[in-house]
Amino acid sequence: MTSEDGQKSSGRVIPITPVPDSEQTESVSLYEAQKKIYPRSINGMFARWRWLLVFLTQAFFYLVPWFQWGERQMVLFDLGARRFYLFGLVLYPQDFIYLTGLLIISALSLFLFTAVAGRLWCGFACPQTVYTELFMWIEHKVEGDRSARMRLDRNGWTFEKIWKKATKQAIWIVLAAWTGFTFVGYFVPIRELGAEILALHGTWQLFWVVFYGFATYGNAGYMREQVCKYMCPYARFQSAMFDKDTLIVSYDPARGEQRGPRAKKLDYKAQGLGDCIDCSLCVQVCPVGIDIRNGLQYECIGCGLCIDACNNVMDKMQYPRGLIRLSTQNGIAQKLSQSQMFRRVLRPRVLLYGAVLVALCLALMFSLVGRTPLKVDVVRDRAALSRIVAGGKLENVYRLQIMNATEQTRSYHIGATGLDGVEVVADPRIEVGPAESRWVLVRLQIPYGSAASGSHKVLFEVSAQEDQAKVIEKSVFLVPR
Amino acid sequence: MSDFTSNFWSIYVAGVTVIGIVACLLLLVFTAKKKVESTSDNTTGHVWDGDLTEMNNPMPRWWMWLFVITIVFGLAYLFAFPGLGAYSGKLNWTQLGEYDAEVVKANQQLQPLYARFESMPVEEVAKDPAAMAIGDRLFMNNCAQCHGSDARGSKGFPNLSDADWLHGGAPEQIYKTIHDGRVGVMAPMVAAVGGAEDVRNLAHYVLSLSGSPNDSIKAALGKEKFAVCAACHGMDGKGNQALGAPNLTDDIWLHGYGEDAIVAMINKGKQNEMPAQAQKLTNDQIKVLTAYVWGLSNKPAAAH
Numbered sequence: 001m002t003s004e005d006g007q008k009s010s011g012r013v014i015p016i017t018p019v020p021d022s023e024q025t026e027s028v029s030l031y032e033a034q035k036k037i038y039p040r041s042i043n044g045m046f047a048r049w050r051w052l053l054v055f056l057t058q059a060f061f062y063l064v065p066w067f068q069w070g071e072r073q074m075v076l077f078d079l080g081a082r083r084f085y086l087f088g089l090v091l092y093p094q095d096f097i098y099l100t101g102l103l104i105i106s107a108l109s110l111f112l113f114t115a116v117a118g119r120l121w122c123g124f125a126c127p128q129t130v131y132t133e134l135f136m137w138i139e140h141k142v143e144g145d146r147s148a149r150m151r152l153d154r155n156g157w158t159f160e161k162i163w164k165k166a167t168k169q170a171i172w173i174v175l176a177a178w179t180g181f182t183f184v185g186y187f188v189p190i191r192e193l194g195a196e197i198l199a200l201h202g203t204w205q206l207f208w209v210v211f212y213g214f215a216t217y218g219n220a221g222y223m224r225e226q227v228c229k230y231m232c233p234y235a236r237f238q239s240a241m242f243d244k245d246t247l248i249v250s251y252d253p254a255r256g257e258q259r260g261p262r263a264k265k266l267d268y269k270a271q272g273l274g275d276c277i278d279c280s281l282c283v284q285v286c287p288v289g290i291d292i293r294n295g296l297q298y299e300c301i302g303c304g305l306c307i308d309a310c311n312n313v314m315d316k317m318q319y320p321r322g323l324i325r326l327s328t329q330n331g332i333a334q335k336l337s338q339s340q341m342f343r344r345v346l347r348p349r350v351l352l353y354g355a356v357l358v359a360l361c362l363a364l365m366f367s368l369v370g371r372t373p374l375k376v377d378v379v380r381d382r383a384a385l386s387r388i389v390a391g392g393k394l395e396n397v398y399r400l401q402i403m404n405a406t407e408q409t410r411s412y413h414i415g416a417t418g419l420d421g422v423e424v425v426a427d428p429r430i431e432v433g434p435a436e437s438r439w440v441l442v443r444l445q446i447p448y449g450s451a452a453s454g455s456h457k458v459l460f461e462v463s464a465q466e467d468q469a470k471v472i473e474k475s476v477f478l479v480p481r
Numbered sequence: 482m483s484d485f486t487s488n489f490w491s492i493y494v495a496g497v498t499v500i501g502i503v504a505c506l507l508l509l510v511f512t513a514k515k516k517v518e519s520t521s522d523n524t525t526g527h528v529w530d531g532d533l534t535e536m537n538n539p540m541p542r543w544w545m546w547l548f549v550i551t552i553v554f555g556l557a558y559l560f561a562f563p564g565l566g567a568y569s570g571k572l573n574w575t576q577l578g579e580y581d582a583e584v585v586k587a588n589q590q591l592q593p594l595y596a597r598f599e600s601m602p603v604e605e606v607a608k609d610p611a612a613m614a615i616g617d618r619l620f621m622n623n624c625a626q627c628h629g630s631d632a633r634g635s636k637g638f639p640n641l642s643d644a645d646w647l648h649g650g651a652p653e654q655i656y657k658t659i660h661d662g663r664v665g666v667m668a669p670m671v672a673a674v675g676g677a678e679d680v681r682n683l684a685h686y687v688l689s690l691s692g693s694p695n696d697s698i699k700a701a702l703g704k705e706k707f708a709v710c711a712a713c714h715g716m717d718g719k720g721n722q723a724l725g726a727p728n729l730t731d732d733i734w735l736h737g738y739g740e741d742a743i744v745a746m747i748n749k750g751k752q753n754e755m756p757a758q759a760q761k762l763t764n765d766q767i768k769v770l771t772a773y774v775w776g777l778s779n780k781p782a783a784a785h
Contacts, residue, residue: 026516027514027515027516028514028515028537028539029513029514029539030512030513030514030515030539030540031513031539031540031541031542031544031545032539032540032541032542033541033542034541034542034543226541226543230540230541230544381625381629381630381631382626383625383626383627383629383635383638384628384629384630384633384634384635384638385635386635387633387634387635387636388738389633390732397629397630397631397633399630439621441630441631443631
């Protein structure tokens with residue numbers, strides 16, 4: 001349909017882009033070698049916070065496996081024996097619901113923190129961030145700061161470059177190996193792990209130490225921001241939790257533009273300049289290599305280092321701080337004050353996340369505190385339905401798995417209720433060792449003819465003799481026709 | 482091993498697979514570069530709705546190499562392992578071969594465990610707690626399906642924990658039972674016995690053998706009919722372990738208790754089978770199981 005038939009269908013014009021002329025076009029690759037980022041080190045409030053979190057998380061990670069609880073490791077996830085030891089608790093595979101609870105709580109915490117203050121997790125607590133931070137610190141100590149590192153990489157292999165790179169690699173590898181070792185130490189007793197590996201006993205242990213060590217080395221030494229940009233799923237969906245009242249690292253263009261260098265003596269406002277002096281320090285310190293002055297970008301992990309860099313410059317220029325600051329989209333657009341923004345933090349989404357999170361935490365705590373240190377599975381014999389035994393009794397056979405979740409030997413008594421005249425034929429005292437489970441054969445008998453044919457509900461009651469632990473489990477009793 | 486009568490489908494499947502992989506590679510090669518207008522602002526020159534432009538943000542190159550690695554891996558895998566139609570791969574790997582190798586390996590690992598019991602008589606093995614723990618697990622995995630977890634059986638499946646044996650309770654007989662299996666056959670006897678009334682009378686006589694409640698008049702009438710049964714069960718009805726004929730004088734009723742159950746048995750007969758385990762278990766395992774089963778009825782007090 002052309003416009004020459006004089007019929008205007010609607011006022012809308014579809015823009016037509018002419019096919020590019022072949023002389024104007026060039027072929028570009030849709031893949032490109034990644035440009036290496038050389039973040040400049042910086043001091044300031046956010047940098048200090050990052051270091052504090054590096055310290056806290058890593059102190060926890062590296063030290064916890066070394067603590068003992070009585071005769072055993074305080075935190076040990078023994079996959080071989082299928083027991084998780086957590087302080088005073090012995091968790092069985094049947095306790096996986098607690099892991100589910102923990103994961104849901106973690107997810108909700110992520111939602112809550114993200115809704116309030118953006119990618120806090122990414123910038124401060126994520127292992128990827130933390131190890132990158134550690135590895136960069138080593139790099140910085142050995143090779144020098146940004147410009148020195150760039151010069152080193154640009155130039156050929158001099159003696160200085162060789163020893164610096166070798167030193168850096170050596171320290172990196174030691175730290176990565178130790179990280180892998182510690183990680184494996186959560187799953188096998190860490191105090192024996194070193195000796196086992198040296199004696200070449202645990203091939204699998206060695207494999208996982210090397211595997212996690214290498215993953216740490218590769219991710220924190222080389223992949224760094226690539227992990228956040230191209231691999232991490234959490235980074236992708238956190239933007240879905242942002243809204244216009246989420247605190248994000250933001251540059252204030254109204255104040256900053258027109259950016260440009262200036263002489264200190266002149267009144268820059270008269271020249272039509274804003275507060276940004278275009279020193280590009282905010283770009284140099286950025287660990288993901290973006291320019292925050294272009295607005296919020298998906299790469300930004302909200303670490304706030306550009307805020308530190310800009311504030312230092314503003315101080316030197318004797319301009320007010322906060323040209324780049326933690327603010328909200330609404331805050332920047334509507335020029336809200338701090339208190340106005342903080343009032344908007346308590347919006348329905350945040351309150352809801354918070355309420356559910358608190359409820360779940362409480363539920364998990366109460367359920368862990370009030371947990372019975374005993375578990376019972378009842379398995380009816382599948383083949384033998386029921387039988388008549390001497391004395392005119394009907395008999396069903398069951399196997400009970402009795403799981404002792406305490407760390408002392410316990411003896412248990414098995415009873416049954418829920419059927420008229422039901423009797424238990426089993427050992428009166430069943431001993432189960434510490435943190436062990438046992439299969440016990442139990443037979444239930446009722447007088448012949450005391451129950452109609454079909455399936456009846458019956459309840460097993462297993463109670464410990466030494467403490468109050470008691471478990472009631474359902475099963476069925478079959479009466480033949 | 483081709484699953485098809487002709488090898489057309491094998492070639493067809495292999496062709497589709499290879500063409501698919503090559504197509505992936507070609508797609509990667511032809512889409513890796515793109516003609517764009519040379520612009521200074523890092524856009525591709527495409528404009529939508531008047532102001533929406535497309536940025537040119539290339540993917541990292543290592544991403545592309547990952548894709549290439551998957552292709553190389555796929556080809557190498559198809560070369561080494563079965564996957565291309567009926568081609569069985571350079572390594573000649575099969576699931577069955579893998580399974581057999583694992584069984585051999587497992588048995589090698591178990592060998593030293595069982596070595597201890599090889600020279601022991603079964604009666605001694607039955608006293609060994611380690612052997613009994615092994616026996617218990619073997620029993621639960623291989624025997625409990627029919628004989629029950631407590632080995633007391635159920636209708637049609639003998640109780641192994643009492644002193645009543647169909648084929649004999651000596652260790653070597655138990656071993657043979659497990660190793661070779663047993664078949665218990667009783668032919669339908671109704672023709673040899675006579676009419677329905679005769680069968681009923683005979684059933685009452687059989688009940689009387691074990692002192693179970695019965696009609697003494699009918700039992701007396703049925704007594705002469707028992708001659709037919711005596712060929713296997715013996716004149717006294719005490720059974721015959723050489724034939725696996727049950728003892729009729731105790732109150733153990735493998736195939737059901739009462740007049741009707743006995744009448745049905747005489748009318749229809751029975752063919753009962755215990756499957757041979759020699760294919761499933763090693764001789765060492767069968768020996769330990771023999772000791773376990775023998776121990777069930779030969780314990781001072783079965784603390785099971």
